Amino acid sequence: MSDRLLTRRALLRAGMTVASASLLGGCKVLDGLSAPDNAIRRFMERANDLTMAMQRGVLNRDALATEYSAADIRQPQRPNGVTNPQDDTYLALKSADFADYRLEVGGMVHQPLSLSLAQMRTMPVRRQITRHDCVEGWSCIADWTGVTLAHVLNLAGVRSKARYVLFHCFDTIERSLSGTVRYYETIDRVDARHPQTILAWGMNGAALPVPNGAPLRVRVERQLGYKMAKYIRAIELVDDFSAVGRGRGGYWEDRGYEWYAGI
Secondary structure (H helix, E strand, O other): OOOOOOOHHHHHHHHHHHOOOOEEOOEEOOOOOOHHHHHHHHHHHHHHHHHHHHHHHHOOOOOOOOOOOHHHOOOOOOOOOOOOOOOHHHHHHHHOOOOOOEEEEEEOEOOOEEEEHHHHHOOOOEEEEEEEEOOOOOEEEEEEEEEEHHHHHHHHOEOOOOOEEEEEEEEEEEEEOOEEEEEEEEEEHHHHOOOOOEEEEEEOOEEOOHHHOOOOEEEOOOEOHHHOOOOEEEEEEEOOOOOOOOOOOEOOHHHOOOOOOEO
């Protein structure tokens, strides 16, 4: 059946091929589209809805993304977006090799957490060799090591009304006279508890490099790369994300991208 299905990635490529929106930071922005271009947005949104329906309805919601062998890693993991945050807090942590880093887990949880990298490295390890698919059209295979997000959520005890996991990040992606905007992203509890959704602190057998999101990034292997927030400083459990940014669930979603972004 998979050979006959038009995949989410193929649909997205088709939409991006037709689109002629400008570039910002290596990603296309769909804000301010003309009436004809709005048809592109609607097409992409329908593709997004179809992919989510397939993954949640027709397919097993715990179905795994393809995992590869070490022989399939033919190049370093390509970095993109912000690759060296310049926020003072981040620079101070980096200068001490992230020894003082703490991941704060809060919001709608029974037990807020403050976890060091050393603590997370003692937790059950998940290692997976998977392919990163970027919205720009390129892919790259890498070996990721970390702890499942589900394990961390279990430690915190998620409240029943929480629906989404919100990632707050260190990297400032916009600076203006009105202030700065740091990267943010959300996934729902289904994808948060997927067995391949991990908080990665290692890559290709070494500590996670700064250009790829050190000290911690999320891997959500059945979604496009912009969902996989880097430089995570805090995780918040929320029941709604309408008050975050422009209310669409993520930095790029607020600028025209689809929220689900499944592949």
